[in-house]
Amino acid sequence: MRSLRALALAHRLGHALLEEGDRPVSLLERLCLHARTTARFAVCKGRAATSGRAGRVAHESLFNVVDGNYRCPGTQQGYSPFTTWTRGQAWVLLGFAEEIEFLETVADAELEPLGGRPRSRAP
Numbered sequence: 001m002r003s004l005r006a007l008a009l010a011h012r013l014g015h016a017l018l019e020e021g022d023r024p025v026s027l028l029e030r031l032c033l034h035a036r037t038t039a040r041f042a043v044c045k046g047r048a049a050t051s052g053r054a055g056r057v058a059h060e061s062l063f064n065v066v067d068g069n070y071r072c073p074g075t076q077q078g079y080s081p082f083t084t085w086t087r088g089q090a091w092v093l094l095g096f097a098e099e100i101e102f103l104e105t106v107a108d109a110e111l112e113p114l115g116g117r118p119r120s121r122a123p
Helices: 004-012 027-042 086-103 108-114
Strands: 017-019 023-025 060-063 070-074
Antiparallel strands (some): 060 070
């Protein structure tokens, strides 16, 4: 999450990522996709009473390289992919705050093709 600020700055400066065949990739889209994927797969939002893992952040998430489906949490460091990665929790908290701050400066028209500006879920 902390590295997404590099994508934000590169987008702001007008840089481009070129994939195979020099196909341009939107850095803003890549930033948003990574943030959504992290929120969906790496941050455990289960209830502590039922899962025992509420607030846990996986060190890494493994995906099938052929079809892109999520496989499981993993770890390159630490005891187990199912233990709490405290540094990851800190990175997620700070990283999402940085990206929210950045997205507030992005025009609605730029976010529209990516699903639009996120709306508050507050009651």
